[in-house]
Amino acid sequence: MLNAIAAHEVATDEIATHEIKAQEAYNQSQDQRLPRTSPMQAESSFKVACSNCNLRELCLPIGLSTDEMSQLDGMVATRKKVKQGGHLFSSGDPFTTLYAIRTGFFKTCVVSEDGREQVTGFQMAGEIMGLDGIVSDKHNCNAIALEDAEVCVMPFNHVEDLSRQIPMLQRHVHKIMSREIVRENGVMMLLANMRAEERLAAFLLNLLQRLHARGYSKSELILRMTREEIGSYLGMKLETVSRTFSKFSDEGIIEVKQKNIRILDHDKLKTIFNASTC
Amino acid sequence: MLNAIAAHEVATDEIATHEIKAQEAYNQSQDQRLPRTSPMQAESSFKVACSNCNLRELCLPIGLSTDEMSQLDGMVATRKKVKQGGHLFSSGDPFTTLYAIRTGFFKTCVVSEDGREQVTGFQMAGEIMGLDGIVSDKHNCNAIALEDAEVCVMPFNHVEDLSRQIPMLQRHVHKIMSREIVRENGVMMLLANMRAEERLAAFLLNLLQRLHARGYSKSELILRMTREEIGSYLGMKLETVSRTFSKFSDEGIIEVKQKNIRILDHDKLKTIFNASTC
DNA sequence: CGGACTATTTGATATGCATCAAGAAGTCAT
DNA sequence: ATGACTTCTTGATGCATATCAAATAGTCCG
Numbered sequence: 001m002l003n004a005i006a007a008h009e010v011a012t013d014e015i016a017t018h019e020i021k022a023q024e025a026y027n028q029s030q031d032q033r034l035p036r037t038s039p040m041q042a043e044s045s046f047k048v049a050c051s052n053c054n055l056r057e058l059c060l061p062i063g064l065s066t067d068e069m070s071q072l073d074g075m076v077a078t079r080k081k082v083k084q085g086g087h088l089f090s091s092g093d094p095f096t097t098l099y100a101i102r103t104g105f106f107k108t109c110v111v112s113e114d115g116r117e118q119v120t121g122f123q124m125a126g127e128i129m130g131l132d133g134i135v136s137d138k139h140n141c142n143a144i145a146l147e148d149a150e151v152c153v154m155p156f157n158h159v160e161d162l163s164r165q166i167p168m169l170q171r172h173v174h175k176i177m178s179r180e181i182v183r184e185n186g187v188m189m190l191l192a193n194m195r196a197e198e199r200l201a202a203f204l205l206n207l208l209q210r211l212h213a214r215g216y217s218k219s220e221l222i223l224r225m226t227r228e229e230i231g232s233y234l235g236m237k238l239e240t241v242s243r244t245f246s247k248f249s250d251e252g253i254i255e256v257k258q259k260n261i262r263i264l265d266h267d268k269l270k271t272i273f274n275a276s277t278c
Numbered sequence: 279m280l281n282a283i284a285a286h287e288v289a290t291d292e293i294a295t296h297e298i299k300a301q302e303a304y305n306q307s308q309d310q311r312l313p314r315t316s317p318m319q320a321e322s323s324f325k326v327a328c329s330n331c332n333l334r335e336l337c338l339p340i341g342l343s344t345d346e347m348s349q350l351d352g353m354v355a356t357r358k359k360v361k362q363g364g365h366l367f368s369s370g371d372p373f374t375t376l377y378a379i380r381t382g383f384f385k386t387c388v389v390s391e392d393g394r395e396q397v398t399g400f401q402m403a404g405e406i407m408g409l410d411g412i413v414s415d416k417h418n419c420n421a422i423a424l425e426d427a428e429v430c431v432m433p434f435n436h437v438e439d440l441s442r443q444i445p446m447l448q449r450h451v452h453k454i455m456s457r458e459i460v461r462e463n464g465v466m467m468l469l470a471n472m473r474a475e476e477r478l479a480a481f482l483l484n485l486l487q488r489l490h491a492r493g494y495s496k497s498e499l500i501l502r503m504t505r506e507e508i509g510s511y512l513g514m515k516l517e518t519v520s521r522t523f524s525k526f527s528d529e530g531i532i533e534v535k536q537k538n539i540r541i542l543d544h545d546k547l548k549t550i551f552n553a554s555t556c
Numbered sequence: 557c558g559g560a561c562t563a564t565t566t567g568a569t570a571t572g573c574a575t576c577a578a579g580a581a582g583t584c585a586t
Numbered sequence: 587a588t589g590a591c592t593t594c595t596t597g598a599t600g601c602a603t604a605t606c607a608a609a610t611a612g613t614c615c616g
Contacts, residue, residue, distance in 0.1 A: 110463050110464070110466075110467055112467060112471070112552075113552055114552060114553070116467070116471045118463075118466055118467040118470055118471055120463045120466055120467075131455075131456055131459055132456060132459055132460050132463065133456070134452050134453055134455075134456035135453045135454075135456035135457040135459075135460055136460075140460045140463065141463060160445065160448055160449065160452070163441075163442075163448070164441075164442045164443075164445065164448065165442075167438065167442065170438055170441065170442065171438065173452075174412050174438070174451075174455070175412055175413045176413075177409075177412075177452070177455040177456070177459065178409055178410060178411070178412035178413035178455070179413040180459050181409055181410055181413075181455065181458050181459060181462065182410050182413055182414075182418050184459065184462035184463070184465075184466065185388050185396075185398045185410065185418065185419060185462070186388070187462075187466055188388075188396055188398055188462065188465055188466065188469060189388055189390060189394070189396040189398075191466060191469035191470055191513060192396055192469055192510065192511075192512075192513030193390070193394045193396055193513070232470065233470075234470075235469060235470030235471070274390075274391055274392055275392070
């Protein structure tokens with residue numbers, strides 16, 4: 001299996017035994033099932049506590065004891081909401097904090113001098129953003145919400161301080177960064193070696209897997225991004241993305257209704273993804 | 279400027295003021311100017327000391343006080359030599375240590391299930407390898423020496439222990455990982471958006487910059503890898519790499535003599551790299 | 557030194573995807 | 587609801603690079 005997917009399988013394995021139900025985290029932001037308090041105020045210590053978060057097995061506190069978990073509660077300084085289309089941070093912004101996604105869906109993208117945009121990833125609940133900023137103390141990409149979102153703000157100094165006190169946390173921070181490196185290795189393979197169909201199959205399988213780890217169906221998903229954003233991520237034009245969706249649809253592999261995708265033949269997707277012989 | 283290069287510029291900036299002369303580190307391994315003792319034995323404490331290494335401003339100890347530096351000396355358990363073509367580690371190997379390159383030149387590559395190989399990076403003196411292994415406690419790629427090489431073996435447990443004691447080291451470890459993430463972002467941009475000429479120009483400029491930071495000429499370099507390996511890294515076939523070299527040569531931008539490249543028009547290379555309008 | 561191998565260059569042709577174009581479908585605001 | 591906008595789909599054509607092929611140059615080793 002290719003590394004792009006393999007990386008996420010590792011991630012999934014770690015949490016698979018925990019019976020996570022984080023459905024709320026991925027639903028529309030209009031959804032009111034989660035408590036909605038305005039950030040920076042009226043946040044009871046209860047509400048910003050990692051120890052109480054329904055994402056705790058996906059997010060930074062993974063594998064910590066209850067004792068350590070309560071130490072960790074101080075790590076999240078506050079929460080922040082980002083409207084659809086809003087920037088969580090932008091390239092060039094000073095880096096001070098990492099962000100853990102509580103609800104919503106993001107894309108990260110870099111922009112070259114001449115204006116070409118490259119989507120470098122899509123992030124969902126429980127995933128950490130901002131790691132790109134550590135190296136030069138300023139952010140190196142844009143993080144844009146693809147739907148209304150809420151993130152936990154974790155000042156990086158706190159993270160480092162706590163990491164020095166809690167080896168388990170230190171290890172986890174390292175793993176999160178390593179996982180990102182491995183993920184990007186997989187994307188490099190994808191971009192350099194694969195054809196359009198393989199790329200899109202890999203993309204869908206990867207999304208499905210991550211959503212499944214969050215309690216969603218393995219056979220259905222809603223794309224939060226446009227064809228153009230998918231294309232940017234996969235190194236192809238939006239027309240090619242559209243055509244490839246249509247082709248999969250014609251072949252009875254998936255059913256496409258705008259942004260709603262239903263997987264009809266999971267195995268066939270996997271076969272396409274692994275195809276060397278064609 | 280594109281991020282692939284920008285990332286390395288940051289790295290370079292950090293060390294640019296230090297007057298590094300690490301020429302020896304990149305020369306042919308036949309070169310006898312560096313002491314050559316067999317690993318695992320007869321290594322005096324003097325020889326494995328970071329505090330005494332001529333790469334200390336490129337490598338992990340960057341920015342540490344002499345006090346901290348001597349603490350660090352215990353981090354390198356031993357040194358290890360790798361013959362040209364030899365594997366420093368392979369995908370699937372248990373991960374226990376990071377490696378700092380002392381001399382020599384490496385490639386890292388991932389291999390997909392169906393056997394397609396993707397070169398994910400080229401590493402030279404002072405750079406750290408093995409970060410891919412942290413996430414799953416086993417290596418995720420192959421690290422292969424492109425010339426006879428010597429590396430410092432740094433058990434990751436030691437690195438983590440010391441990181442907890444030396445905040446400056448902790449920060450530096452984080453920066454190294456973040457830099458790798460940012461580098462890979464740049465490669466994604468390259469693979470997804472650029473044409474063959476732009477990719478090769480970016481590749482050459484990047485190598486030149488890193489070599490320059492190690493005391494080498496900005497106008498000459500020796501390629502340690504084959505056209506095929508360059509092609510794999512850049513997502514193109516070896517024939518296209520060769521043709522693009524020839525084209526640059528015809529246009530008077532570079533002079534190609536096998537693996538020896540002389541840069542005749544650095545600015546033109548940069549222009550090609552930045553080209554959006556063509 | 558000579559033979560076998562690997563790496564590189566160059567040419568001819570094929571092809572997958574980009575580009576250009578136009579229309580359809582969906583979304584949003586008033 | 588209606589018009590303006592964005593997003594998506596589909597078709598026709600072109601091009602950059604892959605593929606196939608063969609010759610040349612360089613390297614290794616007995």
